[in-house]
């Protein structure tokens with residue numbers, strides 16, 4: 529990537545309803561092409577046409593840029609949404625999240641985690657022990673920002689994902705986001721399923737598990753989804769917001785592609 533480096537990000541909404549977002553880091557020569565692609569994406573989202581699209585471009589302080597690697601990737605095969613959620617629950621328990629916290633976060637995502645029963649614009653923060661919600665604004669949550677995949681790593685990842693039939697923007701972007709989240713101080717695990725009605729897959733990510741993808745975590749047509757970041761009790765939430773929203777992170781190494789497997793359901 530050519531220096532200086534810029535963060536370019538897009539948010540599209542209709543009224544209070546978040547429609548789509550995107551995050552990239554790029555040199556000045558790529559910004560016009562990326563901006564055009566982001567506007568096109570905002571206008572073509574299955575959640576509908578936005579009534580506002582914001583694009584922000586800001587130079588990154590290179591002396592503070594952090595370089596990290598992607599987690600390992602595996603898929604856990606499931607035959608139904610119930611089985612998928614049960615397997616995701618098993619993953620969260622393995623990552624040290626209490627059953628109470630994991631179940632209450634899943635219930636919140638399924639019912640729409642924003643106060644009006646819709647999806648949040650960002651992620652919920654959940655105490656990994658008692659399940660308390662810790663984000664400052666329950667409609668906005670925390671937005672993970674200022675991250676991207678370095679070009680060589682992007683090419684390797686595309687090749688590796690291609691080989692397992694998963695080379696799509698959803699997976700690539702979710703991996704980069706999960707990589708940053710797993711490097712955040714205090715985060716023990718992440719749970720995600722999309723709010724895109726056409727996309728039924730989701731994942732659990734944790735340092736001890738890597739990025740574990742479940743092809744069915746919600747029914748097709750459902751437009752409620754979201755993300756939950758589970759925090760070690762006593763985490764400095766203000767510092768965590770600062771890291772997730774402001775720290776620029778470049779992913780320059782891909783993880784391993786682990787064999788697919790099936791997980792035992794939770795007791």
Ligand code: AMP
Pocket residue numbers: 549647648649650651670671672673702705720721722723724753754755
């Ligand atoms: P997506 O994976 O883009 O379909 O997003 C699914 C949900 O994750 C959204 O409804 C948001 O609640 C949340 N989300 C999307 N992008 C971000 C982000 N950059 N930071 C935090 N949460 C996000």
